[in-house]
Amino acid sequence: MTTTNQTISQSTGQTTDWNALDTETFRQTVRTFFEQNYPAEMRYPKTRLRWAEIKDWYMTLSKKGWIAPSWPQVHGGMGLSPEKLIVFIEEQERWGVGRAPDMGITMIGPLLIQYGSEEQQQKYLPKIIQGENIWCQGYSEPNAGSDLASLRTDAVEDGDDFIINGQKTWTTLAQDATHIFLLARTDKTVKKQEGISFLLADFTTPGITVRPIRNIAGHEEFCEVFFENVRVPKANLVGGLNQGWGIAKALLGFERIFLGSPKQSQYALSRVEEAAHALGLFGDQGFVDRYTQLQLDVADLSALYVRFVEQVKRGEKLGPDVSMLKVWAAETFSRLANLLVEITGGSGAVAGDIEVNGKKIDVLTSFYNARPATIYGGSSEIQRNILAASVLQLRS
Amino acid sequence: MNSDYLDTERQDNIRMLAESAQTFATKASPLTRARGLRGSASGFDRSFWGKLAEQGWTGLLIPEAFAGYGQGFGEMAAVVSALATQVAPEPVVPALVFASRAIEHTGNGDLQQQLLASIVAGELIPGVAWQEELAGLQVNLLASAVVAAPTNSGIQLTGEKHHVRPGADCDGFIVTAKQGNGLSLWWVPANATGVKVQSVALADGTSEASVRFDGVMLDGSQCLAQGDAATVAFTRAYDEALVMTGVELLALQQAMLNMTLEYLRTRVQFGKPIGSFQALQHRAVDLLIQQELTSSVLSQALVMLDGADSNAFERSAMASRVKARASDAGLLLARESIQLHGAIGFTDEYDLGLYVQRALVLSAWLGNAQMHRRRYANLTQMNTASV
Ligand SMILES: Cc1cc2nc3c(=O)[nH]c(=O)nc-3n(C[C@H](O)[C@H](O)[C@H](O)COP(=O)(O)OP(=O)(O)OC[C@H]3O[C@@H](n4cnc5c(N)ncnc54)[C@H](O)[C@@H]3O)c2cc1C
Numbered sequence: 001m002t003t004t005n006q007t008i009s010q011s012t013g014q015t016t017d018w019n020a021l022d023t024e025t026f027r028q029t030v031r032t033f034f035e036q037n038y039p040a041e042m043r044y045p046k047t048r049l050r051w052a053e054i055k056d057w058y059m060t061l062s063k064k065g066w067i068a069p070s071w072p073q074v075h076g077g078m079g080l081s082p083e084k085l086i087v088f089i090e091e092q093e094r095w096g097v098g099r100a101p102d103m104g105i106t107m108i109g110p111l112l113i114q115y116g117s118e119e120q121q122q123k124y125l126p127k128i129i130q131g132e133n134i135w136c137q138g139y140s141e142p143n144a145g146s147d148l149a150s151l152r153t154d155a156v157e158d159g160d161d162f163i164i165n166g167q168k169t170w171t172t173l174a175q176d177a178t179h180i181f182l183l184a185r186t187d188k189t190v191k192k193q194e195g196i197s198f199l200l201a202d203f204t205t206p207g208i209t210v211r212p213i214r215n216i217a218g219h220e221e222f223c224e225v226f227f228e229n230v231r232v233p234k235a236n237l238v239g240g241l242n243q244g245w246g247i248a249k250a251l252l253g254f255e256r257i258f259l260g261s262p263k264q265s266q267y268a269l270s271r272v273e274e275a276a277h278a279l280g281l282f283g284d285q286g287f288v289d290r291y292t293q294l295q296l297d298v299a300d301l302s303a304l305y306v307r308f309v310e311q312v313k314r315g316e317k318l319g320p321d322v323s324m325l326k327v328w329a330a331e332t333f334s335r336l337a338n339l340l341v342e343i344t345g346g347s348g349a350v351a352g353d354i355e356v357n358g359k360k361i362d363v364l365t366s367f368y369n370a371r372p373a374t375i376y377g378g379s380s381e382i383q384r385n386i387l388a389a390s391v392l393q394l395r396s
Numbered sequence: 397m398n399s400d401y402l403d404t405e406r407q408d409n410i411r412m413l414a415e416s417a418q419t420f421a422t423k424a425s426p427l428t429r430a431r432g433l434r435g436s437a438s439g440f441d442r443s444f445w446g447k448l449a450e451q452g453w454t455g456l457l458i459p460e461a462f463a464g465y466g467q468g469f470g471e472m473a474a475v476v477s478a479l480a481t482q483v484a485p486e487p488v489v490p491a492l493v494f495a496s497r498a499i500e501h502t503g504n505g506d507l508q509q510q511l512l513a514s515i516v517a518g519e520l521i522p523g524v525a526w527q528e529e530l531a532g533l534q535v536n537l538l539a540s541a542v543v544a545a546p547t548n549s550g551i552q553l554t555g556e557k558h559h560v561r562p563g564a565d566c567d568g569f570i571v572t573a574k575q576g577n578g579l580s581l582w583w584v585p586a587n588a589t590g591v592k593v594q595s596v597a598l599a600d601g602t603s604e605a606s607v608r609f610d611g612v613m614l615d616g617s618q619c620l621a622q623g624d625a626a627t628v629a630f631t632r633a634y635d636e637a638l639v640m641t642g643v644e645l646l647a648l649q650q651a652m653l654n655m656t657l658e659y660l661r662t663r664v665q666f667g668k669p670i671g672s673f674q675a676l677q678h679r680a681v682d683l684l685i686q687q688e689l690t691s692s693v694l695s696q697a698l699v700m701l702d703g704a705d706s707n708a709f710e711r712s713a714m715a716s717r718v719k720a721r722a723s724d725a726g727l728l729l730a731r732e733s734i735q736l737h738g739a740i741g742f743t744d745e746y747d748l749g750l751y752v753q754r755a756l757v758l759s760a761w762l763g764n765a766q767m768h769r770r771r772y773a774n775l776t777q778m779n780t781a782s783v
Contacts (some may be wrong), residue, residue, distance in 0.1 A: 034402075129506065145738050147665035170739045214744040216752065222739075227534045286770075287533065322446070338727075345767060346559040347531045348760030350604075351597040356531055364599060364756070372733050372742050381675050 003127045014063075019081045027087050031062070034095040044096035044271070044345050046365045047219045051134060053128060054100045058131045061100075063132040068105050070309075073317055075113060075121075076129040082309035086262070086302055092109035093266035101173050104128035105137040106258040108200075111251050111345035116238050123198075124179075130392035138168040138182030138201075138225055139248065144384050145170075148183070148193040149245065153227060155184035155199060162186075162199060162237070164207075164230040170376070174210045174223035178203055182242050190242070198244035200236040206230070252378065253318035260325030261305055265298045268336035278359035281343060284297070290339060297332045304328065320390035323383035330373040410470050417478035420451060422730045427747050430483040432766075434601025438565035440485040442521075448486065448490035449518025451475075458496060462512040468702040469636070471685075473694075480647035483750045486600045487562035488523065489644060495522035498570045498581065501629035502620040507583055524637075525569040525607050526630065535574075535763040535771050537631060544573035544614060545581050553590075553612040554584065559761065563595045563603030570620065572630055573611065579627045581620040588612055600753035604761075605659055630707065634762070635715035639697045641758055642686035642722035646694055648755045649687045649726055652733040656680065661736055676736060683732055684724035693721050713775045720768040723759035730755040 022243040037060055042049065061067040069088050071077020080088060109128050112121050125353060127133040153166025164184055172178065180201050187195030201208070207230035212220035239247045272291065281287040308322050341348045344363045353360040374380040388394045416734055424447055433441060448454050456463025457472050472493065492515070498623055499511050499522075514520035528541045542555030560569065568585040584591060590612035595603040621629050660671030660680060670676055698717045700706045706714075730752040734741035741748050759765065 133640075140739070145665060146670075147667075150665075192568065215629055215742050216744055216749040265558055275531075281532065284533065309596075334731075338731075341727075341760075342764060342766050343529045343533060344760075346527055346529060346760055346762075346766060348764055349599045349757040351599055354531060361531065367756075372732070372739065374735055375742065379735075381673075384675065 030091045045098040048221045049098040058100045058264045082306045089263050099135045106136050110254045133219045134177045136171050136174045136177035138180045140170045153184045155186050161231045164227040168225040173220050174211050187291050193245040196244040198238040201232045255377050256322045256326045260329040260385045262302045264333040269298050272340050278356040310334045320386050323386045327383045334370040337370035399426040401543045414474035421478040421482045425482040425484045433485050439602035454518045455516030463516045469698050473599050476643045477647040480644035489640045490561040491521045493640045494524045494644050497636050498633035499500040504620050512577045523560045523566040525560045526572040527559045532553035539574045540571045544575040551614040553609040556608045558606045560605045580622040581626045598640040599756045616755045635711045638715035638719040642718040644759050645726040646690045646720035649729045649749045652729045652751045656733045656736050690722045690725045716768040716772040720765045724765040726759050
């Protein structure tokens with residue numbers, strides 16, 4: 001694999017070594033680009049944006065060569081160093097840039113870069129960068145949540161294919177996806193973890209049905225996905241047969257890094273800050289004390305994040321300790337969302353925006369989004385179990 | 397709620413009322429009704445209000461002298477709690493506690509008589525328009541931006557109030573206004589000229605309103621109270637409403653905890669009920685403790701409200717204590733119940749969300765926990781009732 005520090009921008013043909021820029025220049029470049037190109041009416045969206053809404057922006061980033069900030073440049077990423085990646089995230093959240101369906105960028109892409117065959121990389125990675133393929137994650141099932149290894153969706157070998165039957169659930173934005181990566185049982189005779197394979201499926205394959213589920217914020221952001229005799233070629237197996245659990249665990253590392261990023265906390269912090277200015281709360285010592293505590297929680301979260309991202313960049317494997325990043329990120333976000341509800345006082349249950357001194361305050365979006373943050377990607381309880389057992393060596 | 401403080405006969409009566417209220421509420425107001433009314437035009441059902449009147453509950457707290465049943469807060473709490481358990485969206489505490497009590501505590505005989513009789517009959521659903529801060533951490537009970545001022549053609553009411561419940565289909569408002577250096581309380585029908593009601597959608601599918609008074613002309617007969625009498629009447633009704641909102645929040649806490657415990661016992665992961673994991677057992681216990689703290693402070697508060705020997709300052713401090721505990725515990729139960737359920741707790745189709753959203757609404761209404769801790773601090777540090 002050749003390494004290069006240059007991004008080749010498709011529109012201009014120019015190359016940029018982002019890491020060579022000093023932080024301030026890089027920050028200004030990113031900020032200016034977001035301010036000039038991200039549609040104003042889509043700032044700080046209240047819901048996960050649907051593909052139809054965010055597609056243009058995805059394509060804008062894609063053309064600019066910015067759609068995959070953390071991917072190596074050979075695969076079409078920006079190849080950002082951890083410090084630059086933080087700046088990129090901070091600027092994104094400061095400007096309220098909506099999150100595109102990003103399972104391709106954050107999960108399956110990095111996974112294929114590490115574990116996929118050359119053929120799989122060539123087939124899928126460019127289409128992720130170009131916004132042609134939108135991925136969703138099919139792990140959870142009605143009876144396999146925290147206990148993922150008990151999953152029952154099965155894939156039976158049949159000639160050159162697998163035939164998949166079963167049900168996935170809580171699949172985020174499956175209704176907009178073109179592809180799903182999933183875990184399926186390929187051997188029922190062995191220990192649970194040893195009979196699972198990692199498969200890719202195209203949603204146009206006959207036998208797949210998607211049913212959206214409404215969440216408590218009133219939005220359809222996750223789905224049930226049913227598989228009925230769905231035939232996928234064996235070329236869609238990632239890693240070896242029955243090696244899915246190990247691969248999924250490696251992916252969990254990427255997921256925890258992604259979910260452990262200060263993104264959501266930055267978002268909530270900027271919302272609290274804006275609301276507090278509008279409400280004149282920076283003269284209120286009781287508020288300032290709490291705000292500062294949370295501000296430093298976010299700052300130290302960034303420091304912890306950089307530590308783990310650096311580890312990845314050095315090519316080291318992530319250990320179980322990455323769980324602490326996910327716990328702290330999700331819980332910091334949650335505390336900020338609580339503070340926002342609190343300082344909006346009598347308006348703390350208003351369903352839309354309120355307007356104070358000309359500033360719009362979105363009271364509850366952060367509160368709702370903070371709920372699943374401690375549930376998905378391994379709940380806070382599961383992460384603590386991992387930390388207790390595997391880091392602290394406390395076992396029953 | 398623990399009601400050991402009461403004589404046995406009254407205790408028995410309250411228990412019976414609580415049982416019959418629960419039976420009625422479960423039957424007449426299943427959760428599907430609450431679910432179906434979310435986001436509807438008024439957010440509640442006026443014909444259901446008629447049923448409450450048939451039960452005698454619209455006049456439960458109102459003295460017999462005003463055609464009511466003259467029952468106490470212990471009795472009212474039984475009804476309020478039963479309806480809250482079913483997440484009934486009708487504005488029981490806003491109209492039948494806050495507004496009714498404000499009217500009752502004032503001295504305008506004719507108007508008082510007429511309004512209370514209509515309330516008992518279930519024909520009138522009033523709200524109280526008092527709060528002027530849209531957001532932030534201040535609770536200012538006394539009006540400053542809404543002013544009743546004399547003009548050549550009479551007294552004119554100007555200004556805007558927020559967070560008025562019910563936010564739609566409200567027949568009229570008890571409005572607190574600044575008049576000279578003091579407070580006055582007015583009855584303003586919702587259809588009076590110059591009244592503009594803007595409904596604001598709330599998390600639970602009901603609404604509150606911002607109500608503007610654009611030079612509304614007031615007749616002397618609409619005045620419920622003025623000066624110290626207005627402050628005393630309003631503050632007392634406000635404190636009573638805080639306590640009864642606490643009763644609702646406790647009912648929600650209990651419903652959420654019950655649902656969560658049931659789920660912990662039945663949901664299996666890793667081959668065991670998740671309730672067998674000690675990490676979750678401890679969390680559930682912490683929720684129980686918060687629920688019981690709420691219940692305990694409420695018991696004291698209800699005794700105080702029903703008794704004769706408390707003063708205004710003690711009632712205010714107690715009411716803020718209740719609202720602070722009940723709101724914080726309500727939100728904690730809401731967040732933790734979702735967490736302990738996992739993804740299913742985050743879906744709209746699962747009933748837990750109904751309780752969660754109502755808890756959000758009630759913890760913010762009349763001031764959230766932080767606001768009431770501040771009010772408590774002000775009250776007790778200054779040792780005065782005028783906050
Ligand atoms: C908004 C949202 C989006 C999601 N998107 C996706 C997606 O795109 N793809 C996908 O595959 N999945 C997705 N999920 C599912 C998510 O991964 C699961 O919700 C998660 O694994 C938890 O499983 P569960 O919901 O079944 O809860 P359960 O596993 O039933 O857990 C219920 C409660 O028990 C606790 N618990 C369970 N086991 C233990 C234990 N051993 N010790 C202590 N506590 C324990 C949990 O922490 C939780 O509090 C999503 C979930 C949400 C809420």
